[in-house]
Amino acid sequence: MEEKVKVSCKIPQEWEAKIELLAKERKTQPSKIIYEALAQYLGENANTDDSRLNALEVEVTMLKRQIAELTILVRNRQPNSLTKLPEVPANVEDDHDFIEDEPDEILYDFLPPEER
Template structure:
C-alpha cells in the first residue's frame, strides 16, 4: 500500500448519523469507520488498531460484567418475593379421556372430483 491521500464525497445526512453512531459505539473516529467500510468494499485489509473484532470483544466483556451483576442481584433477592406458580398435573387418570389421532370420518374435499 502506497502513500495515503485524502478523498471526499457528499453523503445523505442519514448516513452521517449512522456513521457517527457506529463511531460512538466503537469509541473511534468517523474517518476510521469510513476507511474500514471502503477497505471492506474493495476487499482490502484495513489494518486499523480498532478492528471490529476488538470492538466486539470489548462489548462481550461489558455484557459479561453486566450479567454477573444481574446474577448477584437475583441471588440477593428474598425467596418470599418470588411468585410461586401452581403445579400442573400432567398424568392422565382415565383411558376415557384419551383422544385419538385419527378423525372419525375421512375428508375427501381436497381430492379432484373424479377420485371422490
C-alpha cells in the first residue's frame, strides 16, 4: 500500500462552501471530495470502491446546480426583455387556405398531380 502524505493549501471561502455542500450532497467528507478532485485533475484513479458511482454523482450534482442557476436566471429576466412570439390571427383555424409550414406539404404542393 502506498504511503500517503498530507498536503495543505489556502483556498477561497467560496470554494470551501462549495466543497462542503458537495460533500453533504454526496454524504461524504470534504477531504474525500478534494482527494477525488486532485486525482481527476492528475488523471489518476482515486482508488475508491465506488469511483464510477461517485463520478456519476458528481456529474448529476453539477447538472442539478446548473439547472438551479438557469432557473434563477430565467425567473429574474424582465418580461419586457423576452422576445415576443408572433401572434396568430384568431380565424386561422377557420381559414381553409391557410398552409402550415411543413416542408413535405410545401414540396407536394409544387409537384404535378400525377407525382403527388
